[in-house]
Amino acid sequence: MSSSPPPGWYRDPSFPLTERWWDGTAWTDHRRQPEQPVPPVVQPQPQPPVGKGPGRTKVVALAVAGAVVVAGAVTGGVLVLGKDGDGGGKTRTTTASPTPDAEGSDSPTPTKPATASPTGDPAVVVDGLNGITFPILDGWVDGDGSAEDDAVLVTDGGIYDCPGDNGLCRRGTVISRTVTGSSETSPKALAENDIEDAANDAYDRDELDRRPYNGITGHEVVGSGSVAVAGRAGYFVRWRVTTGAGPGGYVQSLVFPSSIGSEAPVLVRFALDAGDDGPPVDDIDRIVKGIRPVDDADTGGGVGSSLGPS
Template sequence: MSMTPPPGWYRDPSYPLVERWWDGTMWTDHRRQPEASADVPPAPLVQPEPAAGGGGRAKAVALTAAGAVLVASIVTGAVVLGRDGDDDAQAKTTPATSTAASPTPTESDTEASPSADEDPTVVVDQLNGITLPVIDGWAKPKYVAEDDVVLVTPDSYDCPGGSGLCWHGRVISRTATSTDEKSPRALAEHDIDDAAKDAYDRDTLGGRPYDGIDSHEQVKAGSVAVAGRAGYFVRWRVRTGAGPGGYVESLAFPASTGTESLVIVRLAFDAGEDGPPVTDMDRITEGIRPVGGAGADTGGVGSSIGPSD
């Protein structure tokens, strides 16, 4: 008669630093971090599923081997009980079914503690060491083809120029690696033209979703504190061949991690009734924080948007 280990949490044979749920016959996909004080049994001796053909025999051999190990441990415990007495045996042995009463795993057990990426109120840019707030009327991006997009307005629409789908608002965060600029002001002033063209002139496929840019004018610029660092921003009002045009901003500041390279955050908002309020540009800037929230209570992070130049 063959025996199998009872259902319970065991060390994962493929990654012993975590525990994995054994349902009595096979491994499941449920994993969890081991409890600090728990005495977790080693993984059951179960071989991987064989290839097609001969599967039943291989599985039977594996289960028989596992049962033999379990029976051997029970017999050893019985010998110790007979030789040393009940009290001494309890100090030297552990019940073979110590994990049998463990609760069936739930979704919360399948992963380690939630990461900051799962927080619905912020978007995490780990590369640059910052988080950006998900304010009312905005969402984390899904199904957006453009690189480095961190925030969008929830609903897309047919672009007014007849080329693809557009969003009324987009926010992009990236490290400024294609320039030698060291000054946030110089970077913002240099980047704004590219930001406007990328947002309202041509898309990544070469289409013209707004029939190109007809004109632009600077409406605001100045120094600003971002995530505790001194930055600078430039904002343009852009008019396009189709649609109401929009507002584009280039915001530059040093990263909070690594080499402290300059970060460029681009904000592009459609103008008109359907576009987000331009004040959301200031709200998003004010809500940028270093990863971990350092400086969140100082009152000075992102709060000193300067006057136009």
């Protein structure tokens, strides 16, 4: 049986250069810059989750505006939705929070990054941050290790030379993030606010200001509406984008409440190339329908499913 350390300032498992207040039973949201060398945390430190990324093989350059912790998450991701002055990226960072000890209370014990399948099931990818699993369809593989920030799934078969500016592109990517840093909680408003950024991140400019597809030349809304995801009421918006080079593609922003912790909204982005070499666009619906809570494999959901209580 382990005993919880007393209340006090300890090294933040998420940000080792800062201190975070432990109230004796759980981490709080209070942080500070230490005036003295940061004392060691009571238990070993967690390893940060492997970085992943959207639409193309790249690391998106994003300005960190602040750290907002999602209560109850296993590991953390921060995303401030909304458009900046040039319609570009968003503020995001990552963090981690305690896991329950043997007696069911939170304590400063290490957390593990999300793995492809902690249960050994090769058919799903586990997003431990948001407490959900994603089905691995034919033609898709686990996004872990793909160098795509926050990717849970990527298309099998690697990458190809982009049709526009120099660079390497990927046929399809699915990313999963937690929405924080915003007072907006409506899945509809959040999805509608995110879709343009999702399209730009996937098909317009990369972090080196190159245009791998010679930029987006237009878009068409091909779908939107309420959707049940893992038993929760969500909303999606899907665009078909055209580009200056290549066949363009499909992007979708899907938002629904998490079933764990503070029930913060979960954002799932899809980016699939159009054309003969792209994955079937129906894969988006199949993946959404297959999203499940990690502790309830029988929970239904997906496009066209009946909405249950939110």
